[in-house]
Amino acid sequence: MENNVIEEKSFRFAVRIVYLYRHLCGNKKEFTLSKQLLRAGSSIGANVAEAKQAQSRADFLSKLNIALKETTETKYWLRLMNATELLSQTEYDSIIGDCVEIEKILVSIVKTIKN
Numbered sequence: 001m002e003n004n005v006i007e008e009k010s011f012r013f014a015v016r017i018v019y020l021y022r023h024l025c026g027n028k029k030e031f032t033l034s035k036q037l038l039r040a041g042s043s044i045g046a047n048v049a050e051a052k053q054a055q056s057r058a059d060f061l062s063k064l065n066i067a068l069k070e071t072t073e074t075k076y077w078l079r080l081m082n083a084t085e086l087l088s089q090t091e092y093d094s095i096i097g098d099c100v101e102i103e104k105i106l107v108s109i110v111k112t113i114k115n
Contacts, residue, residue, distance in 0.1 A: 006105050007052075010045035010067070013098050017041030017074075020095065030086055033077060040073040044102060061113050064106060071103040 017038060024034035047067035054060035078099065082092035 006102070006109065007045070007048050009098070009102055009105065010048045013102055014042040014045040016095055016098065020091075024081075024086060028086055033081060033086065037074065037077040037081070040070050040077060041099075043067070043070040044074065057113070061110065064110055064113070068103065068106040068110060071099060071106060075099050075103070 020041075021034050021038040024030045024037075028034075044067050047063045047070065051060050051063035051067070054063055075096065078087065078092060078096055081087040082089065082096075
């Protein structure tokens with residue numbers, strides 16, 4: 001997985017999530033939901049990174065499945081924040097596309113490994 005697409009995209013996404021967390025805490029004074037978003041959004045890349053050191057094919061698949069679950073959770077928090085106007089439509093549109101792209105890549109990788 002050296003220098004691969006999912007590793008790079010999930011890392012850059014985590015950076016965006018950190019900046020969004022700072023924005024939500026600093027400008028919106030929102031701490032509870034933003035912490036959930038920070039945890040889930042940064043966990044995607046962490047699990048992708050952990051998969052590089054997997055001890056087996058099953059362990060590799062497990063880490064990527066966890067990353068996929070965290071992607072789903074991240075989408076939920078982003079959607080909730082948009083619905084409650086913590087994120088404007090522009091802010092939401094700016095980041096949700098990256099999350100969906102990561103999700104599609106992870107689904108593709110997981111399907112390939114299972115076959």
